[in-house]
Amino acid sequence: FNDDFNVWIALKSLHKTTHLREYVIEKLYALEDDDIDFFLSQFTTLLLSWTKAEGTKLERFLVDCCSKSIHCAIKLCWFLQAFAFNSDNHKTKGRCRKLAHDFELAVVNSERPDVSWRKRFGVQQSPSPTSRRSSCSAESSRRSSRASPNANNSKDAAVDPNEHILRVTSMPPHRRKTSAPPSLVPSSSEPNVQAATATTMNDHSSPSSSSSADVHNNILTRSNSSAMSVNVVNVAIEVKDGTDDRQDGDDLHPNDHSRFLRKEKLCSYFTSEMDLIYLLQEISGSLGLLDKPSRNSQLGIWLNHINRCLPQGLYFPNPHKASEPHYGILRIIPEESFCLSSRDKVPFLLHVEIEYSGLVCTSLDISQALSLSSGGDDNLSSLVSNSETLLKGDKTPEKPQPKVPLVNDHSSALPFGEPFAVRKARIRKASSFGSRPKWDLISVIFKGGDDLRQEHMAMQLILLFDSIWKNAKLPLQLRPYSVLVTSESSGIIETVPNAVSIHDLKKNIPGFTTLSNFFERVWGPRGSESFNKAQGNFVESMAGYSLLTYFLQIKDRHNGNILLDSSGKIIHIDFGFIISSSPGGNVNFESAPFKLTKEHIEVMGGEEDSPAFDLFHLLVVRGFLEARKHWDKIALIVEIMIRGSKMPCFTRGKSSIDDLITRFHIEKSDQECIEYVSLLIEESADNWRTTQYDNYQRVTNGIL
Template sequence: QEVLLKVKLQSGEVPADYPGCTSPPEKEESEEQQRQEEEEDQTTCSPSSPQEVVVTPSPSSSSSSSSKQSLLLRLFESKLFDVSMAISYMYKSKEPGVQAYLGNRLFGFPDDQVDFFLPQLLHMYVHMDPDLGDALQPYLVHRCGASVSFCLLSAWLLAACCSDSSLSAHRRSRGARLRKLILAPPLGHGPPAPDPGPSGPSGPSGPRSHQRSKSDTTAAGERPYEEAERVRPQRDFLRALVSIGRRLARLPSKEQRSARLSAELRLLNLSLPGRVWLPTAARPHHVVRLPPRQAVVLNSKDKAPYLLYVEVLDCEDLQTSALPLRIPETRLHHAHSAEELAPAGLGNLSAVVNYDDDDEAWATDDLGQLRVEGGSSDDLTSQFSVDSGTENAEPVYIAAGDIRRRLSESLALPPSSFRRDPEDPSALALKEPWAEKVRRIRESSPYGSLPTWRLLSVIVKCGDDLRQELVASQVLTQLQSIWALERVPLWVKPYKILVMSSDSGMIEPLVNAVSLHQVKKQSQLSLLDYFLQEHGSSSSEGFLSAQRNFVYSCAAYSLLCYLLQVKDRHNGNILLDSEGHLIHIDFGFILSSSPRNLGFETSAFKLTAEFVDVMGGALGDMFVYYKVLLLQGLLAARKHMDKILNIVEIMQQGSPLPCLQGPGSLRGLKERFLLSLTEEQLQLQVERMVEASLRSVTTRLYDGFQYLTNGIM
């Protein structure tokens, strides 16, 4: 309907069946009625009014122009108009009035819906005309003033965007100005959102007022530097985590990296708890501890991404809730309830020098010069300072059970069929069931007895531009919502991506999942035999459930790989979870890019004989069902393809990302929806793609190449 409406809007027609749009004036209407309607359409408003979408035509303009503008306003006020359509029209419209109206409409959408398109909004702000930037700025500044998380996400994306060498100086300075404005706005700054007026957008509780008083933004006498203190602790904390990854990459062996990682985290723990949090988590919380022995370095030939486990305490509000008191490691049983945790005397994390160079943030190579202000000597006690011998110091007693538990934590193998592998230290940690890991870490944590305690995890990456991963994740999330809307039982697992710069960021890990490479290396079994070992005989309920999950997920990711042309599909980039789902990760090569630009993987998606064996063989019912799901999923995606194309098209504007270079990437994506084929023809095309992928020589050769060069099975 949306595509049809666009065509009819351009031709001056009105779709009679479109909700929210009235029928065009009948020919029998009097000329006086038509003249009155045209005068209403030509009414102009102040720049902040939503009616600005109706631009006064010049005297030479025809009445059809006014009619089109009126229809556009009706579309914007219809019930089907959502944030995706708003951003699409904002991108395509060249009228400042339309852009200003749509920028104002953003206030009426739920925050989480707008947050999904934050990369597109900031990309348009930097790369498109200043009128669009002026339309977006009130919303961006308002949201940044109201939310520290939104402010930091925007600042990091702007920093990544402005670091592109191909960006002009004018556009770079525009992005830099906005970044400075949202990070450290001057006293009393923060322009109020335009008054939406009586017919403007409203939230669930009616029209909102966006005027922020002086008391809401800064206290009397505050300076811009003090305003930045609200974001400084979190920026410093995440910079420290990235800096650790950069230092780990300089070490030659995985053993050295693992030992260094544990030592770095012990040092970092000296400044916790703090008013810091994991941006990949949904609920508000304060980070209280990073278990040093639980973090693991992931497989990478040249870089050192690492998996970090984080202990947090849930809170009501990140900025106003009192920080918990630091509990030294040697006093495991001294706090048993939340009532014993008074507000922390330890100074907040902003006491650490804020270096502009990420490599200098928080910790230094000599480990031990971290500067913390405002804390007592007891606050800074670590597990290494128990026998300090200081006179008049309060004796510390450690129960024998605590010692045994800590030794068990560091030495004992968690329940798992995997073995310790010095070349792949993450395999055993990832194989351990998440519930068991949470129980084990909670028992050994000084904060574990508190009711608001939770365990989170995050992957810290350095040396990779995650903006491409972010685009793929957005497409995956859109496909997930499309398939749910169309009731197609395909299964995918989107994960959160945090872009911190053009070469660093964080990724939400997938729990209870290991790579196919780790499965094959550790078990020395075929994929089908591994399924039988993990889930029972082929006729058991456990196996049949896992097999269905495998089919649902394999079909979904096959479509994603086909549409986005995902490459580098070796077995280290494909996971298998404990319920049988197949999950693709690492979307560093999509659309027009491939490893070393060779374009070697030519199949539509990765489908091996082992995958088919798990589905019951080429003649089995589940393999037939797999092909049915491919057809249903492609038909559903084709029906809503504009939602996917908009994500890619906006990010293509002036983008330096290899996957978006040239017009061919977007054109190829459109062509892969196969709009010219009937449903019967599409079914035959799906059959051909499955057959070609299953027999692909390049898939087998690429797997062999990865085994010979990187040891990936």
């Protein structure tokens, strides 16, 4: 497959065969960065499912990727942390820790940390992988685990602490306040800092049986072992006689001094990224301890603490493609950030001022744009070291910046809140950074308390379905959004602007009667150009998400998890129940192929003599036929992720994959599939179990 080699062939070969592995891995170097970045979770899962000997070549490839990209290294370290936390195999935990160490060391030194690297720079052999700490992360780390009432009964209680995975995010690094380059030798005695309990954004469905205390048992466990006796900043300086007493880069050859400063920037960038995420985790957990009325004001106070210490140049590595433009965070806007409605967890939405750097995310040069805060001794690491300063400190918030009065000339804008473009213009006008030509505004949701790897996999599949239909020129509309895994219990989710859940529309719009009536009120009478356009968007998105719901068996489809945007498109969110899991202990009450209520059908003009409904039927048929041509790619993503996974969507094991493949009916002819899809639509239309599930959510959780 020399001429036709691509990432799909690579993944299939690595997953299915053993004799081609080395050859395939060598060919990975020729693939695009975007392809590798998209499948980092699959490559990580494959690597950890093989023995150390089997994975040598793939490990070397990933280390090489990290040596060229901080973006890649950060995401890999977070994946490893999540994977290790959910593994019962202590050797796997130790292996994850070694990999995290090597990935970090690779990006800081911009090269592979192998034996030749050690010899070249006169570095002594480091301790064993299970006792070795990460280079940057080992610097004066002050992390320990939250005491758990079940600690004495924990499986890990009798395990050597050196076996615990290095918590790259939960134990972020921080630099010593000395003029000497940072040492990698940790402090021998470090005070405890309580771990934050955190939670998920949407809790309308049945809660998990495990408590947040169980989830966070040992989350901040640190190794008591000694660190590598390596100075990360000085490793690039050749030492002829094995010693070097130069301090802070003094008297260095100009080339050595340049490398010294570059490595210091790389280490600082990696460190600061980890610090920022850790602080957001701490905030999420601490908000859960407060009463709801005081959460938003306290969130603003804590974000002000972060802003005072925030280096400019950091970013959230969450774009869909690694080749997308890199940006630096200028400021998290406290007065525009708020906690989201949730039953017992506290996600929060952040509006963030950014400035594009002119680089792509995979460039190592993004670290060179790092500008430390002007807060004197205050920096992110000092907040991490003394997180009580952040969580119990100054209770006087900064004076909010004045807001520009909102002028809204769009009659359809009110139901969907302030249009994002208007909000951006308002914030830019009031911001001290607004005059910068590359200024922009983003909004994200920080979600704590959940392992978002399943959500991340779901978004990979949605992106794949979306590309399949776009490449076939089919107008089925999906709205993928980025999901960034930042630990085993936290992540960052891209927001969907100008969209509101159907539940919120029904609850907050005065005089709301039916969805069909709402369309006419917002977009004009049936038959008008604006109504037809909105109805067309509704039909195309309904067709896309109906097929997605059927193939992936997406459950918990109440109206709090379905959005409507200002163009009339339906958008599904929250994929906590997919493949083979469902609310209520997998009772599978939502047995209809997909959600197609009487309300949805009314928007399309009914089932009889309705061009819009006929179009919906046609698009579902065409989308089904096109998707099944690519069933093997869809199944491959899921099949790889099931290796050693404890994601709830795989509770039925291999049968989950078999059932997924069966739903494509690859044995049927096209004509048989057309008839089958017609039956799916007929079964879903105004299905009584769908109606009863909505009634249940209305009675128990108040979801309209």
